[in-house]
Amino acid sequence: MFPSAFEYYAPKTLDEVYGLLAQYGDEAKILAGGQSLLPMMKLRLAAPSVLIDIGSLGQLSSATETAEGLSMGALMRHKTIETSHWPHYPLLRETAPWIADPLVRNRGTIGGSLAHADPAADWGAALLALGASVQIESRDRIRHMALEEFFVDLYTTALEPQEVLTRIVIPVPATAATFARYLKLERKVGDFAVVGVAITVSLAIDGTVAQAGIGMAAMSGVPFAAHQTESLLVGRQLTPALIKEVSESASQEGDPESDRRGSAEYKRSMARVFVERGLSQILQQWESTQSA
Amino acid sequence: MAIEATETRPLGKAIKRKEDPRLVRGQGRYLDDIVLPGMLYMALARSPYAHARIKEIRLDQAYQVPGVKAILTGADLEKMNLSWMPTLAGDRQMVLATGKVLFQYQEVAAVVAESRAAAEDAVQLIEIDYEPLAPVVDPYAALKADAPLLREDRDQKDNHIFHWEVGDRKATDDALASSPVVVKEFIRMPRVHPAPVEPCGCIADYQKATGKLTWYVTSQAPHAHRTVLALVSGLPEHMIHVISPDIGGGFGNKVPVYPGYVCSVVMSLQLGRPVKWVETRTENIATTNFARDYHMTAEIGATQEGIVTALKVATIADHGAFDAAADPSKFPAGLFSIVTGSYDFPVAFAEVDGVYTNKAPGGVAYRCSFRVTEASYLIERVMNTLALKLNLDPAEIRRRNFIRSEQFPYQSPLGWTYDSGNYDATLNEALKLVDYEQLRKQQAERRAGGELVGIGISTFTEIVGAGPSNTFDILGIKMFDSCEIRIHPTGKAIARLGTRHQGQGHETTFAQVIADELGMTAADVLIEEGDTDTAPYGLGTYASRSTPTAGGAAALAARRIRQKAIQIAAHLLEVSPDDVEWNGEKFAAKGLESRAVGMSEVALAAYTNLPEGMEPGLEATYYYDPPNLTFPNGAYVAMVAIDRGTGEVKVERFVAVDDCGTVINPMVVDGQVHGGLTEGFGIAFMQEIAYDEDGNNLAPNFMEYLVPTAVEAPHWETGRTVTPSPHHPIGAKGVGESPNVGSPAAFVNAVVDALSPYGVTNVEIPLFPWKVWNVLKELGLTQ
Amino acid sequence: MESRKEDARRMVSVTINGEMRQGLAEPRTLLAYFIRETLGLTGTHVGCDTTSCGACTVLFDGEPVKSCTVLAVQADQHQIDTVEGLETDNVLHPLQQAFWDNHGLQCGFCTPGMLMTSVALLQKNPHPTESEIRHGISGNLCRCTGYVNIVKAITDASHKMQKEPAEV
Numbered sequence A: 001m002f003p004s005a006f007e008y009y010a011p012k013t014l015d016e017v018y019g020l021l022a023q024y025g026d027e028a029k030i031l032a033g034g035q036s037l038l039p040m041m042k043l044r045l046a047a048p049s050v051l052i053d054i055g056s057l058g059q060l061s062s063a064t065e066t067a068e069g070l071s072m073g074a075l076m077r078h079k080t081i082e083t084s085h086w087p088h089y090p091l092l093r094e095t096a097p098w099i100a101d102p103l104v105r106n107r108g109t110i111g112g113s114l115a116h117a118d119p120a121a122d123w124g125a126a127l128l129a130l131g132a133s134v135q136i137e138s139r140d141r142i143r144h145m146a147l148e149e150f151f152v153d154l155y156t157t158a159l160e161p162q163e164v165l166t167r168i169v170i171p172v173p174a175t176a177a178t179f180a181r182y183l184k185l186e187r188k189v190g191d192f193a194v195v196g197v198a199i200t201v202s203l204a205i206d207g208t209v210a211q212a213g214i215g216m217a218a219m220s221g222v223p224f225a226a227h228q229t230e231s232l233l234v235g236r237q238l239t240p241a242l243i244k245e246v247s248e249s250a251s252q253e254g255d256p257e258s259d260r261r262g263s264a265e266y267k268r269s270m271a272r273v274f275v276e277r278g279l280s281q282i283l284q285q286w287e288s289t290q291s292a
Numbered sequence B: 001m002a003i004e005a006t007e008t009r010p011l012g013k014a015i016k017r018k019e020d021p022r023l024v025r026g027q028g029r030y031l032d033d034i035v036l037p038g039m040l041y042m043a044l045a046r047s048p049y050a051h052a053r054i055k056e057i058r059l060d061q062a063y064q065v066p067g068v069k070a071i072l073t074g075a076d077l078e079k080m081n082l083s084w085m086p087t088l089a090g091d092r093q094m095v096l097a098t099g100k101v102l103f104q105y106q107e108v109a110a111v112v113a114e115s116r117a118a119a120e121d122a123v124q125l126i127e128i129d130y131e132p133l134a135p136v137v138d139p140y141a142a143l144k145a146d147a148p149l150l151r152e153d154r155d156q157k158d159n160h161i162f163h164w165e166v167g168d169r170k171a172t173d174d175a176l177a178s179s180p181v182v183v184k185e186f187i188r189m190p191r192v193h194p195a196p197v198e199p200c201g202c203i204a205d206y207q208k209a210t211g212k213l214t215w216y217v218t219s220q221a222p223h224a225h226r227t228v229l230a231l232v233s234g235l236p237e238h239m240i241h242v243i244s245p246d247i248g249g250g251f252g253n254k255v256p257v258y259p260g261y262v263c264s265v266v267m268s269l270q271l272g273r274p275v276k277w278v279e280t281r282t283e284n285i286a287t288t289n290f291a292r293d294y295h296m297t298a299e300i301g302a303t304q305e306g307i308v309t310a311l312k313v314a315t316i317a318d319h320g321a322f323d324a325a326a327d328p329s330k331f332p333a334g335l336f337s338i339v340t341g342s343y344d345f346p347v348a349f350a351e352v353d354g355v356y357t358n359k360a361p362g363g364v365a366y367r368c369s370f371r372v373t374e375a376s377y378l379i380e381r382v383m384n385t386l387a388l389k390l391n392l393d394p395a396e397i398r399r400r401n402f403i404r405s406e407q408f409p410y411q412s413p414l415g416w417t418y419d420s421g422n423y424d425a426t427l428n429e430a431l432k433l434v435d436y437e438q439l440r441k442q443q444a445e446r447r448a449g450g451e452l453v454g455i456g457i458s459t460f461t462e463i464v465g466a467g468p469s470n471t472f473d474i475l476g477i478k479m480f481d482s483c484e485i486r487i488h489p490t491g492k493a494i495a496r497l498g499t500r501h502q503g504q505g506h507e508t509t510f511a512q513v514i515a516d517e518l519g520m521t522a523a524d525v526l527i528e529e530g531d532t533d534t535a536p537y538g539l540g541t542y543a544s545r546s547t548p549t550a551g552g553a554a555a556l557a558a559r560r561i562r563q564k565a566i567q568i569a570a571h572l573l574e575v576s577p578d579d580v581e582w583n584g585e586k587f588a589a590k591g592l593e594s595r596a597v598g599m600s601e602v603a604l605a606a607y608t609n610l611p612e613g614m615e616p617g618l619e620a621t622y623y624y625d626p627p628n629l630t631f632p633n634g635a636y637v638a639m640v641a642i643d644r645g646t647g648e649v650k651v652e653r654f655v656a657v658d659d660c661g662t663v664i665n666p667m668v669v670d671g672q673v674h675g676g677l678t679e680g681f682g683i684a685f686m687q688e689i690a691y692d693e694d695g696n697n698l699a700p701n702f703m704e705y706l707v708p709t710a711v712e713a714p715h716w717e718t719g720r721t722v723t724p725s726p727h728h729p730i731g732a733k734g735v736g737e738s739p740n741v742g743s744p745a746a747f748v749n750a751v752v753d754a755l756s757p758y759g760v761t762n763v764e765i766p767l768f769p770w771k772v773w774n775v776l777k778e779l780g781l782t783q
Numbered sequence C: 001m002e003s004r005k006e007d008a009r010r011m012v013s014v015t016i017n018g019e020m021r022q023g024l025a026e027p028r029t030l031l032a033y034f035i036r037e038t039l040g041l042t043g044t045h046v047g048c049d050t051t052s053c054g055a056c057t058v059l060f061d062g063e064p065v066k067s068c069t070v071l072a073v074q075a076d077q078h079q080i081d082t083v084e085g086l087e088t089d090n091v092l093h094p095l096q097q098a099f100w101d102n103h104g105l106q107c108g109f110c111t112p113g114m115l116m117t118s119v120a121l122l123q124k125n126p127h128p129t130e131s132e133i134r135h136g137i138s139g140n141l142c143r144c145t146g147y148v149n150i151v152k153a154i155t156d157a158s159h160k161m162q163k164e165p166a167e168v
């Protein structure tokens, strides 16, 4: 309940952050919203000797939308995203309310969630579906990296000790007719996903799928993008038959583990059910916009 | 909406709670809010193993932490003859482990330091070498002849704790053998934990100069705790002052005495400074008393018409490392023998075998009057199986077997005398509220459309209010309860009781009982509980016993006051006492309506203007030894729908009709029912402390031990019938636990009903989605 | 561990319930304990060790957060509101009154956190539906009430606050 002792710094600039990272190296941990790190420190599952609180870096808490896409600061809180309106990126608003609970969402940040790399995290699934990339900065360089490469392993990312995740960049979708769903099975509010499925689909005027993204939480050791299933969708007309076909495919992707939340077989089945339900809802929504 | 406490004739009215003005301001005074000068903090080192021999404990590193004052181990306690303590069940429990540890998270050492953080720092630096031993997690495995012996301290060299049986085995076997219909079901109630939002804790404050120990503790039974402490520590009982401050929920969790309590007392005695110990949530769930872990087999015999002929029950009770149940002494399986429920079984037999395993010790009565939840769950589930077997509606099978109202007082085959009830009326009320016929129609239509929809009924009878002194005691102390009322000269009263509320609203409801007896308002009566220096002795608040016992004491103490008051009133009215009548609000001169005096005039006279020779003052104490227990009952109907895709169960309707006898405050009763139903829901769907095969606790905190939030908790509909208890002074029976006792079976019966067309008669709780999905999968019903 | 600076305490200043207060805190001191033990405001409770229960909920710059999962040093120069600040001039906040009127509490341990979450909820959404209320308070556990009367109390307060707009 009481973390081990540590030194605390609240730098005002990225340069100061780099200085502290250079000084303390492995000993130091970055503190963003603290909603993953502090709980672990309270249970003494983590005991960094230095905390670098990046909460004062104002430039990391806002988003900019351009013709190319949406660039979100790593410090944007889950709640801010939940209440923002970016019509081109409906999946963000669909996903945010499923994360943790309203109080945790008031502190937790999108960058912190990605850096923590929990395979069951909701942002991981959603941002993979959106084809996002991350911007990583250190004193010496700025790197851009597809999110898929950023997630290396269970709780492990491509971040090096001297680096800070600064921005998340989502490319603009292929068409304006972009629909999204986030489906999550949780045992109660505040539970991580038993299985989470993020779906975003951009449709061409004729109803063929111009672009599709499907991300999955808790279906693998890292947040995971169901590329095979995505490719089955692209270029084809969204119909119940296609939906059936791709949901079968979705259940074959990933590599879920059997645990207290269900067997691997169950989780695969949930992936199928969620892909089917999500896409069916999207189809319905599209049809209703067509008839309107 | 509720009404003010200044209302006259308050009994039965929805009076706003008197405790709330301080609680909504954040000015409750809970254990951890108390800070004493010079106070130190304690933290405990705990075993990572479920079963291991302790080879060596090294403390030097831990002592290096600045601020550490003392570290206590089992070896130190052994020298004081304190390394073991008695449990309320007559077993004994290690305070700090010596020799070996018997469950994961078991207490091994205690650190006292200037701050909590320093105490935790030091705990981390205590080095303990263990030699892991083979753990025994499954209670059936524990009973095998070749199972490792867990309790080396006992003379008996196996893991069997007790065998307890009741009823007529032979007659039951015979009746089963000759019954045309027999159903049998294995029903498990998994291990759960009450987990009130406030964890347990205490501050021991020993003053060397006075020799007095003040012990602030989250206790549902402060008087009993004082006696236990006196017995364990050897301190004279009058030099122990137990104060149980505001309590943030108990549900049975705060009945036992825990090792942390004893350690903090020992440390305060040694250091002469106050020592505070507040457990973390993990410590709460992983070590303080669990509940249930009952593995039950039941057989019901019946005629072709569904009239029950016999009930036979065999149960394995997993108590973990120590039998730390808080049952009345003569009842090692609590009041499990209420297992015949609301039904008129001609014969019955029940047996329970207690078993040790390498799990946390218990089990406590979680929102339940000692194993009544287990019993009710079992009988309500197996009656459902019988209905399925005979293809009878679950309401009908119950009607055919209910104890009829003219049978009360009813002698049950397992030895209880049920006080009162009108089971048909209660069931009918529930069926009416839910519109049962319509519901069944809807079900049929939705089933035809491919939906999995089920309706479940539970018509349970509880046994609460322990209890009459001829049968009920804890460690020899009879289970009466008490009330002392003092009326002051201006007609305001303070009443103190031997119970200790934890949210039940005693400060209001007992004020209503007393005020109603004395023609006062609830606002005029201050209720105090939880201070052993001021309150009369009583056994505390659990097992729905407060209203049946202390509530009876309150009414009878008030009537004792009235006996004296009538003499004073006669004096004031200048008539003979025989000519004074109590009209419910005042003392009136017979035949002269206008000439009447109320309690405030009488109270003033008791101190200023007494009849010749009368002893001054106006107070009374009553120790109430109830003549019998009370038997609340209820009829619950649940409607659920199962998601074929995910296995999730949605509770679409839930109607609960309770009969708890006379209702003191309907608002409070409804509140108790809402809370109990939600815990019953949690038990049916999400709460479980599971262990892996190495004895690791898999749900030691709120991330894994899942309790319902407002989103999962269904919307509850409540109703009531009133069948007063004939023997209770105001006819009240107690209600705090009925909803938790009665509801789990209603949920599960509903799920089974949804699946019964496919041959399902039982599903195991908690009904996590994956579990239900597995059943669907087997039946080929998944989406 | 010995290598760490032991007295790394620093001064933390907060505006709590409108009042400037300061106190010393180690970096590892959680805001909940700073409020309870350093500032002596014990209405904010602690009920778990996994950021699950919400008994510790306070408003941090107006937003409800779990104060057991914020460091006291992070609150330096920020605004904190706790249950003790809800009452104005001896008049209960409409939510406090509604919790009392509707039996929205039993043991009262979750109540301060519930109230703070509800205050923020009604500020953002003055007319919440039952479902919005239930989701809104889903970070706060109550073991006593089954939530029914809490939902009722918040609904009641929302109606009353519309009639007589009260400030927080």
Ligand SMILES: Cc1cc2nc3c(=O)[nH]c(=O)nc-3n(C[C@H](O)[C@H](O)[C@H](O)COP(=O)(O)OP(=O)(O)OC[C@H]3O[C@@H](n4cnc5c(N)ncnc54)[C@H](O)[C@@H]3O)c2cc1C
Pocket: A029, A030, A031, A032, A033, A034, A035, A036, A037, A038, A039, A074, A098, A099, A100, A101, A104, A107, A108, A109, A110, A111, A112, A113, A114, A115, A116, A120, A121, A122, A123, A159, A163, A164, A165, A166, A190, A191, A192, A193, C050, C051, C052
């Ligand atoms: C009760 C509870 C329930 C939860 N439920 C869910 C859930 O259902 N779904 C879900 O997705 N999440 C859930 N979470 C986690 C929550 O979303 C966290 O907010 C998130 O995982 C971490 O974000 P943070 O800003 O709080 O990061 P922090 O805790 O501050 O940091 C997390 C890790 O990332 C590192 N880090 C943070 N920011 C950066 C950066 N910019 N650059 C480099 N490294 C960085 C830190 O050093 C640390 O190792 C839950 C948390 C709690 C307490």
Ligand code: FES
Pocket: C045, C046, C047, C048, C049, C050, C051, C052, C053, C054, C055, C056, C057, C066, C067, C068, C069
């Ligand atoms: S104390 Fe439980 S969430 Fe803060």
Ligand code: FES
Pocket: B197, B248, B249, B503, C104, C105, C106, C107, C108, C109, C110, C111, C141, C142, C143, C144, C145
């Ligand atoms: S009132 Fe007791 S936890 Fe909510």
